Amino acid sequence: METFGKRLAEAMDKRGRLCVGIDPHAALLARWGLTDDVAGLERFARTVVEALADRVAVLKPQSAFFERFGSRGIQILESTIRQSREAGALVLLDVKRGDIGSTMAAYADAYLDPASPLRADAITVSPYLGVGSLQPAFDVAARHGGGVFVLALTSNPEGPSVQHAVATDKKTVAQNVIDEISLLNKGFEPLGSLGLVIGATIGETGHDLSRVNGPLLAPGLGAQGATASDLRSVFGESLRNVLPSYSREVLTAGPSVAGLRDAADRAADECRAALG
Numbered sequence: 001m002e003t004f005g006k007r008l009a010e011a012m013d014k015r016g017r018l019c020v021g022i023d024p025h026a027a028l029l030a031r032w033g034l035t036d037d038v039a040g041l042e043r044f045a046r047t048v049v050e051a052l053a054d055r056v057a058v059l060k061p062q063s064a065f066f067e068r069f070g071s072r073g074i075q076i077l078e079s080t081i082r083q084s085r086e087a088g089a090l091v092l093l094d095v096k097r098g099d100i101g102s103t104m105a106a107y108a109d110a111y112l113d114p115a116s117p118l119r120a121d122a123i124t125v126s127p128y129l130g131v132g133s134l135q136p137a138f139d140v141a142a143r144h145g146g147g148v149f150v151l152a153l154t155s156n157p158e159g160p161s162v163q164h165a166v167a168t169d170k171k172t173v174a175q176n177v178i179d180e181i182s183l184l185n186k187g188f189e190p191l192g193s194l195g196l197v198i199g200a201t202i203g204e205t206g207h208d209l210s211r212v213n214g215p216l217l218a219p220g221l222g223a224q225g226a227t228a229s230d231l232r233s234v235f236g237e238s239l240r241n242v243l244p245s246y247s248r249e250v251l252t253a254g255p256s257v258a259g260l261r262d263a264a265d266r267a268a269d270e271c272r273a274a275l276g
């Protein structure tokens with residue numbers, strides 16, 4: 001079985017380095033002329049999958065926008081994941097889970113076990129119950145060739161109050177998260193299967209990413225104000241592992257399939273130029 005790190009490296013080589021979020025905000029449904037209900041959600045998600053699943057490396061459905069509609073929304077999430085994977089995209093399910101170890105194992109089974117209807121290729125998780133509490137998710141992911149992206153330095157302005165806090169070992173909380181994940185990714189070729197989430201909005205923070213040996217998801221591009229040219233100052237020498245991620249910037253180009261493809265192509269071109 002191939003690891004997620006290997007599958008992601010291959011997808012980025014073949015399809016280019018781009019992740020597009022599927023975030024069906026109420027405002028976007030309205031902008032697309034869709035109703036704010038399950039039918040609108042389904043049309044939105046189907047359109048994004050039709051436009052992009054056969055060309056971008058990674059699609060990232062944001063679970064909250066599906067959960068908003070209860071069990072019928074979850075059914076649409078299940079089919080969105082399945083159809084995206086069938087069309088060849090890797091699916092990173094953005095659920096930002098994080099709990100004590102035994103509960104974390106159940107979350108991981110829900111999202112990474114091939115027997116689950118919600119099975120994705122990778123998920124986002126929050127490390128603020130301690131990186132060690134996420135170990136069951138890392139184990140489930142490894143067993144099934146899945147990936148886990150751990151929040152480290154998030155794109156929102158509130159993040160630094162926690163993430164830049166200095167721990168008893170004199171390192172920041174974020175640097176401890178980065179170092180623990182670096183250790184777990186050590187030795188994997190071409191890339192470890194544990195990623196970090198580092199917002200493209202954060203500027204130069206002095207955090208050391210040089211030993212991560214895993215993918216660095218960079219949200220915050222477009223709607224939150226960061227541009228592809230900011231990637232260099234945020235990631236420095238670690239640019240080669242960056243996976244840029246856009247949601248609204250691309251999604252506002254819908255509902256036209258051609259419009260979505262053009263917007264994704266534009267984002268990919270800008271990132272290619274910035275990442276080298």
Ligand SMILES: O=C(O)c1cc(=O)[nH]c(=O)n1[C@@H]1O[C@H](COP(=O)(O)O)[C@@H](O)[C@H]1O
Nearest residue numbers: 062124154155197199219223224246247248
């Ligand atoms: O994990 C994420 O994807 C994430 C982490 C982070 O630090 N910042 C962040 O914006 N995100 C997600 O990335 C998406 C950003 O959407 P746009 O601002 O529309 O591009 C949303 O789904 C956020 O939940």
